[in-house]
Amino acid sequence: MKTVTLTLTKPPELMLEGQNITPDNFAGKKAAEIAALDVWEGKQKGPLGNYFTVEGDGGATAAETKIVLCGDCTRVKRVGQQMTAGEIVIEGDADMYIGGWMKGGKVHVKGNVDSFCGIGMEGGELIIDGEAYHHLGSSPRGEWRGMQGGVIRVAGNVGNDTATFINGGTIIIGGDADIHVSTHGEGGTVVIKGNAKGRVGGQMVKGDIYVFGEIENPLPGFQKVGEVEQEVDGVKGRFAHYIGDLGERHPVSKGKPVYANIYTRI
Amino acid sequence: MGELLIKNGFVFDPLQGIKGDRMDIGVKDGKIVEAGTLSAPKTIDAAGMAVMAGGVDVHSHVVGPKVNVGRLFRPEDKLFKSPHKSPTCSRMEMGCSVPSTFKTGYDYARMGYVFVNEAAMPPLHSPHVHEEIRDTPIIDNAAMPVFGNNWFTLEYLKNNEIENNAAYTAWLLRATRGFGIKVVNPGGSEAWGWGLNCVNINDPVPYFDITPAQIVKGLIETNEHLGLPHSVHLHCNNLGNPGNYTDTLDSIRLAEGYTPKNNFGREQVLHLTHLQFHSYGGDSWGNFESRAKDVMDYVNAHDNITVDIGQVTLDETTTMTADGPFEHHLCSLNHLKWANTDVELETAAGVVPYIYSPNVKVCTIQWAVGLELALFSKDLMRTFITTDHPNAGPFTRYPQVIAWLMSRAARDETMKTFKWLDRTIDATSIDSIDRELTLYEIAQMTRAGPAKALGISNTYGGLAPGMDADIAIYGLNPENMPSDPAEIEKAFSRCAWLVKDGTVTVQGGEVVAEPAKRTVWVDVKVPENAQVQRDIYEHFLRHYSVKLDNYSLFEEHLHNPRVIEVNTTE
Numbered sequence: 001m002k003t004v005t006l007t008l009t010k011p012p013e014l015m016l017e018g019q020n021i022t023p024d025n026f027a028g029k030k031a032a033e034i035a036a037l038d039v040w041e042g043k044q045k046g047p048l049g050n051y052f053t054v055e056g057d058g059g060a061t062a063a064e065t066k067i068v069l070c071g072d073c074t075r076v077k078r079v080g081q082q083m084t085a086g087e088i089v090i091e092g093d094a095d096m097y098i099g100g101w102m103k104g105g106k107v108h109v110k111g112n113v114d115s116f117c118g119i120g121m122e123g124g125e126l127i128i129d130g131e132a133y134h135h136l137g138s139s140p141r142g143e144w145r146g147m148q149g150g151v152i153r154v155a156g157n158v159g160n161d162t163a164t165f166i167n168g169g170t171i172i173i174g175g176d177a178d179i180h181v182s183t184h185g186e187g188g189t190v191v192i193k194g195n196a197k198g199r200v201g202g203q204m205v206k207g208d209i210y211v212f213g214e215i216e217n218p219l220p221g222f223q224k225v226g227e228v229e230q231e232v233d234g235v236k237g238r239f240a241h242y243i244g245d246l247g248e249r250h251p252v253s254k255g256k257p258v259y260a261n262i263y264t265r266i
Numbered sequence: 267m268g269e270l271l272i273k274n275g276f277v278f279d280p281l282q283g284i285k286g287d288r289m290d291i292g293v294k295d296g297k298i299v300e301a302g303t304l305s306a307p308k309t310i311d312a313a314g315m316a317v318m319a320g321g322v323d324v325h326s327h328v329v330g331p332k333v334n335v336g337r338l339f340r341p342e343d344k345l346f347k348s349p350h351k352s353p354t355c356s357r358m359e360m361g362c363s364v365p366s367t368f369k370t371g372y373d374y375a376r377m378g379y380v381f382v383n384e385a386a387m388p389p390l391h392s393p394h395v396h397e398e399i400r401d402t403p404i405i406d407n408a409a410m411p412v413f414g415n416n417w418f419t420l421e422y423l424k425n426n427e428i429e430n431n432a433a434y435t436a437w438l439l440r441a442t443r444g445f446g447i448k449v450v451n452p453g454g455s456e457a458w459g460w461g462l463n464c465v466n467i468n469d470p471v472p473y474f475d476i477t478p479a480q481i482v483k484g485l486i487e488t489n490e491h492l493g494l495p496h497s498v499h500l501h502c503n504n505l506g507n508p509g510n511y512t513d514t515l516d517s518i519r520l521a522e523g524y525t526p527k528n529n530f531g532r533e534q535v536l537h538l539t540h541l542q543f544h545s546y547g548g549d550s551w552g553n554f555e556s557r558a559k560d561v562m563d564y565v566n567a568h569d570n571i572t573v574d575i576g577q578v579t580l581d582e583t584t585t586m587t588a589d590g591p592f593e594h595h596l597c598s599l600n601h602l603k604w605a606n607t608d609v610e611l612e613t614a615a616g617v618v619p620y621i622y623s624p625n626v627k628v629c630t631i632q633w634a635v636g637l638e639l640a641l642f643s644k645d646l647m648r649t650f651i652t653t654d655h656p657n658a659g660p661f662t663r664y665p666q667v668i669a670w671l672m673s674r675a676a677r678d679e680t681m682k683t684f685k686w687l688d689r690t691i692d693a694t695s696i697d698s699i700d701r702e703l704t705l706y707e708i709a710q711m712t713r714a715g716p717a718k719a720l721g722i723s724n725t726y727g728g729l730a731p732g733m734d735a736d737i738a739i740y741g742l743n744p745e746n747m748p749s750d751p752a753e754i755e756k757a758f759s760r761c762a763w764l765v766k767d768g769t770v771t772v773q774g775g776e777v778v779a780e781p782a783k784r785t786v787w788v789d790v791k792v793p794e795n796a797q798v799q800r801d802i803y804e805h806f807l808r809h810y811s812v813k814l815d816n817y818s819l820f821e822e823h824l825h826n827p828r829v830i831e832v833n834t835t836e
Contacts, residue, residue, distance in 0.1 A: 101346075140341075140342060141342070142340055142341035142342040143341075143342040143345070144603065144619075249601065
């Protein structure tokens with residue numbers, strides 16, 4: 001695997017739209033060609049090399065290309081958008097839409113990220129060592145087909161509207177989650193190792209949510225049906241099992257209605 | 267404006283019966299003239315290409331409030347789906363199934379179309395319709411106000427007051443700058459205000475106690491009493507349900523005994539729109555089947571009917587119709603988002619996204635039904651290509667529909683992708699049809715036929731001297747048609763040239779000019795009718811949320827009008 005190192009030397013005044021920073025776009029390109037790729041600052045289009053120094057060439061394919069971003073990328077958006085393979089490491093913080101619509105490969109952010117990271121994700125792995133803001137692993141605006149697959153792992157807390165319309169895949173949150181988790185969900189798994197504020201699983205049809213801590217304001221649409229012993233992300237525990245959202249339609253499988261499940265640790 | 271000579275093309279003009287003759291077409295001052303009369307024309311070499319009149323779309327939802335609701339509530343229809351960056355147009359083009367106004371105008375022009383009839387205008391919201399018409403570049407537009415659930419219409423027709431209904435219709439056409447009489451699910455959308463529907467032509471409308479059959483017959487009588495350019499334009503009851511072909515046949519039979527009375531060359535009294543949605547057999551989604559043959563046998567045998575097919579294109583699209591109860595029904599089938607509105611005394615509307623998937627048996631049967639309608643037709647001057655844009659698919663798929671109709675190989679290629687191919691073949695006749703339509707027949711279905719049915723064939727849809735110089739040139743040689751149907755699709759997607767009103771508008775598939783577009787409407791002069799004037803005044807006083815003075819379209823909303831005048835007082 002070949003490594004391309006981008007170092008932000010001239011931070012943008014506005015936000016930088018970096019959707020071209022993906023292993024797919026870098027593959028098969030020399031450092032100079034990579035530096036000539038377009039990025040947008042506001043409505044101004046310019047070459048990547050205006051903002052970053054580029055060291056190293058891309059690999060032959062996306063899968064053989066690793067990108068390392070150094071410098072303060074808090075104003076760089078959309079890194080890894082729609083990537084299908086390869087690896088990206090962001091050494092510090094990053095802005096919105098990191099790993100959006102990812103299909104494969106791996107993105108590792110060593111700091112915090114803003115909103116909309118991992119939205120519309122179909123596969124691959126997004127790892128955030130710090131915190132994430134709103135709409136993590138959510139569906140794009142208007143879209144009813146949310147996260148389809150892949151894994152998102154956030155070490156810290158997340159904002160609200162996590163995993164809206166989730167259909168598949170897994171989101172693991174090390175800290176607390178704000179309101180609205182898995183709203184309209186129809187599959188997939190969300191694990192919250194801290195507490196959740198409220199509106200967890202609203203209008204959820206199918207899928208699972210695990211909360212290790214407490215849900216401050218649980219929804220009345222979920223009903224407790226029992227207790228279960230389970231291993232979740234390597235942690236064994238006893239959980240109270242709720243089904244819902246009882247106010248929503250539910251598909252029937254083998255003559256039985258399918259419900260969404262919320263498990264809270266006892 | 268200068269002179270233009272289109273040389274050596276293969277000309278297809280069904281209005282004059284020209285079937286691919288090698289001819290020159292002259293253009294002077296925006297009109298077609300005899301080629302010999304030009305003095306120093308600019309020349310377009312159309313050798314080896316097909317020359318047709320600019321396309322005419324009889325039924326498409328492109329402007330107005332429900333289209334805009336579709337745009338607003340489907341941001342995902344724009345995301346990563348606006349790939350075409352035109353090198354020549356500066357306006358933003360976005361959206362796939364519900365494109366922006368600019369994309370609508372440009373894409374129609376790129377396909378060689380010049381006239382698009384907006385299929386349903388809620389009268390109360392006519393200012394919005396006309397504002398969007400203004401913002402849709404290049405193509406001339408007309409819009410049909412909906413009458414089939416209008417309280418005035420229901421009351422007059424219940425008492426069989428055709429003259430009063432005609433006076434009201436003339437007033438509403440002027441108030442909305444409308445083009446003709448559109449009827450959507452007659453009675454059903456009004457019944458939807460009561461949470462009900464009218465599922466067949468004898469199902470009475472609550473409160474008004476009138477049946478859809480009475481509404482349709484009354485409106486045909488009204489239309490012929492006035493002598494409007496277009497006929498009644500009917501979206502039948504019970505759209506989209508298994509077994510509805512009997513209701514459709516009942517609806518078509520309502521036209522029996524009526525003959526057209528007009529000065530516009532129109533020969534039908536009833537246009538049935540998106541017939542594909544109305545030609546289903548079976549009694550459940552399990553035994554859903556095509557009844558296109560039964561419906562077309564009737565249409566073929568009756569000259570006073572025209573139809574458009576409403577072809578399903580197997581895309582993800584956005585359904586939108588004034589058939590409010592149907593959209594609610596659809597939402598309960600696919601569980602996607604649903605928008606709904608009621609327009610006071612006039613109509614209702616709903617919007618629901620829909621995915622016509624090649625993996626779903628019902629969708630692939632629907633696909634076959636649409637094509638069967640066209641392929642079973644014995645008179646393609648009465649059978650038109652539409653996708654009921656965007657209900658069965660976006661209008662940008664017309665070239666694909668043309669390729670399916672012109673090539674058995676194109677149909678086979680698509681059928682190979684069907685998950686339930688055997689069941690689709692069992693439930694339809696599509697696999698037994700080898701017919702391949704010709705360029706002449708495509709010209710009938712896409713310009714000459716629709717123009718004649720709309721009553722505008724003196725201006726649009728043909729290439730006779732004196733008509734508007736709207737000319738589309740496609741890179742297809744009728745003497746050497748491509749064996750690959752994809753080439754046919756490509757040629758119709760991006761015309762080689764489009765001349766609109768004498769201006770070269772599209773060249774090599776790209777828009778190069780934006781000639782002034784027009785709003786076409788019908789101004790009917792009727793004898794003064796004191797009772798109708800009083801009824802209008804009373805209804806606005808008691809029931810409308812706006813005052814009568816604010817209802818009629820203000821002149822400044824009307825963009826570059828072309829008025830078709832009808833006088834019934836002589």
